[in-house]
Amino acid sequence: xxxxxxxxxxxxxxxxxxxxxxxxxxxxxxxxxxxxxxxxxxxxxxxxxxxxxxxxxxxxxxxxxxxxxxxxxxxxxxxxxxxxxxxxxxxxxxxxxxxxxxxxxxxxxxxxxxxxxxxxxxxxxxxxxxxxxxxxxxxxxxxxxxxxxxxxxxxxxxxxxxxxxxxxxxxxxxxxxxxxxxxxxxxxxxxxxxxxxxxxxxxxxxxxxxxxxxxxxxxxxxxxxxxxxxxxxxxxxxxxxxxxxxxxxxxxxxxxxx
Amino acid sequence: xxxxxxxxxxxxxxxxxxxxxxxxxxxxxxxxxxxxxxxxxxxxxxxxxxxxxxxxxxxxxxxxxxxxxxxxxxxxxxxxxxxxxxxxxxxxxxxxxxxxxxxxxxxxxxxxxxxxxxxxxxxxxxxxxxxxxxxxxxxxxxxxxxxxxxxxxxxxxxxxxxxxxxxxxxxxxxxxxxxxxxxxxxxxxxxxxxxxxxxxxxxxxxxxxxxxxxxxxxxxxxxxxxxxxxxxxxxxxxxxxxxxxxxxxxxxxxxxxx
Amino acid sequence: xxxxxxxxxxxxxxxxxxxxxxxxxxxxxxxxxxxxxxxxxxxxxxxxxxxxxxxxxxxxxxxxxxxxxxxxxxxxxxxxxxxxxxxxxxxxxxxxxxxxxxxxxxxxxxxxxxxxxxxxxxxxxxxxxxxxxxxxxxxxxxxxxxxxxxxxxxxxxxxxxxxxxxxxxxxxxxxxxxxxxxxxxxxxxxxxxxxxxxxxxxxxxxxxxxxxxxxxxxxxxxxxxxxxxxxxxxxxxxxxxxxxxxxxxxxxxxxxxx
Numbered sequence: 088x089x090x091x092x093x094x095x096x097x098x099x100x101x102x103x104x105x106x107x108x109x110x111x112x113x114x115x116x117x118x119x120x121x122x123x124x125x126x127x128x129x130x131x132x133x134x135x136x137x138x139x140x141x142x143x144x145x146x147x148x149x150x151x152x153x154x155x156x157x158x159x160x161x162x163x164x165x166x167x168x169x170x171x172x173x174x175x176x177x178x179x180x181x182x183x184x185x186x187x188x189x190x191x192x193x194x195x196x197x198x199x200x201x202x203x204x205x206x207x208x209x210x211x212x213x214x215x216x217x218x219x220x221x222x223x224x225x226x227x228x229x230x231x232x233x234x235x236x237x238x239x240x241x242x243x244x245x246x247x248x249x250x251x252x253x254x255x256x257x258x259x260x261x262x263x264x265x266x267x268x269x270x271x272x273x274x275x276x277x278x279x280x281x282x283x284x285x286x287x288x289x290x291x292x293x294x295x296x297x298x299x300x301x302x303x304x305x306x307x308x309x310x311x312x313x314x315x316x317x318x319x320x321x322x323x324x325x326x327x328x329x330x331x332x333x334x335x336x337x338x339x340x341x342x343x344x345x
Numbered sequence: 346x347x348x349x350x351x352x353x354x355x356x357x358x359x360x361x362x363x364x365x366x367x368x369x370x371x372x373x374x375x376x377x378x379x380x381x382x383x384x385x386x387x388x389x390x391x392x393x394x395x396x397x398x399x400x401x402x403x404x405x406x407x408x409x410x411x412x413x414x415x416x417x418x419x420x421x422x423x424x425x426x427x428x429x430x431x432x433x434x435x436x437x438x439x440x441x442x443x444x445x446x447x448x449x450x451x452x453x454x455x456x457x458x459x460x461x462x463x464x465x466x467x468x469x470x471x472x473x474x475x476x477x478x479x480x481x482x483x484x485x486x487x488x489x490x491x492x493x494x495x496x497x498x499x500x501x502x503x504x505x506x507x508x509x510x511x512x513x514x515x516x517x518x519x520x521x522x523x524x525x526x527x528x529x530x531x532x533x534x535x536x537x538x539x540x541x542x543x544x545x546x547x548x549x550x551x552x553x554x555x556x557x558x559x560x561x562x563x564x565x566x567x568x569x570x571x572x573x574x575x576x577x578x579x580x581x582x583x584x585x586x587x588x589x590x591x592x593x594x595x596x597x598x599x600x601x602x603x
Numbered sequence: 604x605x606x607x608x609x610x611x612x613x614x615x616x617x618x619x620x621x622x623x624x625x626x627x628x629x630x631x632x633x634x635x636x637x638x639x640x641x642x643x644x645x646x647x648x649x650x651x652x653x654x655x656x657x658x659x660x661x662x663x664x665x666x667x668x669x670x671x672x673x674x675x676x677x678x679x680x681x682x683x684x685x686x687x688x689x690x691x692x693x694x695x696x697x698x699x700x701x702x703x704x705x706x707x708x709x710x711x712x713x714x715x716x717x718x719x720x721x722x723x724x725x726x727x728x729x730x731x732x733x734x735x736x737x738x739x740x741x742x743x744x745x746x747x748x749x750x751x752x753x754x755x756x757x758x759x760x761x762x763x764x765x766x767x768x769x770x771x772x773x774x775x776x777x778x779x780x781x782x783x784x785x786x787x788x789x790x791x792x793x794x795x796x797x798x799x800x801x802x803x804x805x806x807x808x809x810x811x812x813x814x815x816x817x818x819x820x821x822x823x824x825x826x827x828x829x830x831x832x833x834x835x836x837x838x839x840x841x842x843x844x845x846x847x848x849x850x851x852x853x854x855x856x857x858x859x860x861x
Contacts, residue, residue: 088631092624098523098615099356099383101395107378108350108403115346115376115404120623120635125615128524129583137617144731145624146631157583160558210558211526211580212573215402265614266644268727300676300726315728322727325645325673356781357614357641359653365636366608366661373604373662377636386782387841415841418816468816469784469838470831473660 089226090118092145094138095154095214096126102212106152106219109205113223122151129157131180132246133336136262139185140316147172152214152222153182160210165217166241167231169194174231176222181244192241199235249273256342258319263335267327271340273319278344287311288341289321290332301325347484348376350403352396353412353472354384360470364410364477367463371481380409387415389438390504391594394520394528397443398574405430410472410480411440418468423475424499425489427452432489434480439502450499457493507531514600516577521593525585529598531577536602545569546599547579548590559583605742606634608661610654611670611730612642618728622668622735625721629739638667645673647696648762649852652778652786655701656832663688668730668738669698676726681733682757683747685710690747692738697760708757715751765789772858774835779851783843787856789835794860803827804857805837806848817841
């Protein structure tokens, strides 16, 4: 059984439920899983980050439908991107940027065949009118090539990469989670020896060393660790680093490798 | 396989999950889909609007369970309303007002047969004790007539209708979505020629013309368009019209037909 | 078909969706139901309360996965607790306190067998790396004993019990729901005759008697009733008792038995 996984910025709205109705109306057998609907409105970078950190945990053959789509109603393309194990139905707005660097697409198609859309297509809710039915037909085994022309190029944005300056790595906060953990763009493999006496500077405060778990510092104290997405994170034991430092997405962090 | 669709004002509470437990306990085979649980507490008009804009996207035979029920524990009836293609389990509080005008009920039953309730019925959580089990038994094929007496009349509220005054249509905002789009009560078919130079006045500001998509105006600029529910909407390209105009449900809009 | 029920403090984050991916990857056949993800961050008492009030509504054989886990990454145990009808996968942090008093565990196992974990276990997201795969394997029929050693003792916290002083019962608010209902720790069976002229004092205001439903008082007026979880609740007809009294978890209430 194929699974369709939904990622949107629709929040608590009925829009997600309606998409599920459309999908089930076409393929009653498919399973639908919510990955997340709380992407900040129209924040493609946040969506790219969440998608990249999540998709490999889902069963092979899963179809990801990502509707974070500030360009809805414009001429931006909708793509079906097939990698070795997964299929993505996405606006061509950079949302695949982090994935396609590591997981080369084997097929990219521009969705154009109106036969697979709802009969009446609005200009403001392609999630319902195009993404949902296309995913449902894909889940029935219809080949990507039936949906439109093969495409050579996918739009990529350059997500801000950490800057290496001698012993320093300058990064920034890319994502803040529900617990106020600050997730940076510094990947685990940029930091060779996690045991050394590194120092992290954030908002003028210094955090010493990279810890393995929250409890290694006192309750209410900040710490740095490699988070579950594989990036350097700033956290607070039993609290919110976001509140403690009064900062969020875009805050600079400065890592001094000892 | 029949689908049960849930619409409530339970928000992020465990109440929805408990209803799912009750349903699955009776009919493990049924599929449950969340339409929306973020209806403003006890706002029957908002629920009626969302239900009306959504239900036709779901598979035929779907059973909608709507628990926006300020009268819980009072003598208000609970109804099973069957239309040609769908079944609704609802409090008799007007929530069906928008649907039954267009989609005539073929059967309306007042839910009274305690055999289909949980054994112990509370006065405050009929969602769990009555709505959920009734929907589960319906999904097993038990006929509406088994649940109680046929009823002739359904409570309707008169949702504020737009007022036509010569070349002007006076409407108001009925629903504000997650993106701050302001959805009015002026239906698409009240506006004959969408290309003409209509003007919309809202909060003392004038919006010219009805656009087809957000991108037809500059980023941060307001516009009017026919939204995905089929009503005139006021939006902001790349932003929130709700924040821009500082307004919400009940705000008057004034459409001047050219 | 076995059902896995999820209870976490992950809020609107993608963490829940990722857990579902992990579960489905191991057992594509299992059904997953969200009980609730809006437990206040790391609030084990709230989680214990919600779990206790909910679990009996789910089908027998359901597996509850509860990730409210301030001790993640520490040496706190993860337990499989089997009662007569249900299985719980929980951190050993007191979350089972309210259940095990009434529903004696028949088997408690400390989860240690890494064979049933994800290959790479992080220090911060055991929901994904341990709880989810363990629950998925349990749902495939693997016996609890395969996951680790039998354990004799489960950590319990003493949830603040109401204090009886002559004709008075001193309780406190344990949970505030989406509607602003204030749910106390005074259980229904502590109050013998609900019809008598009891008085409840909260925040210096007096509520007379225990009502059966909201409508027994005027709109906007406070009342006391036995709520759907079986505890004494303070509510407001057509409004929020939380806002009315300006109070929340921990607020003292004073019940005078007539």
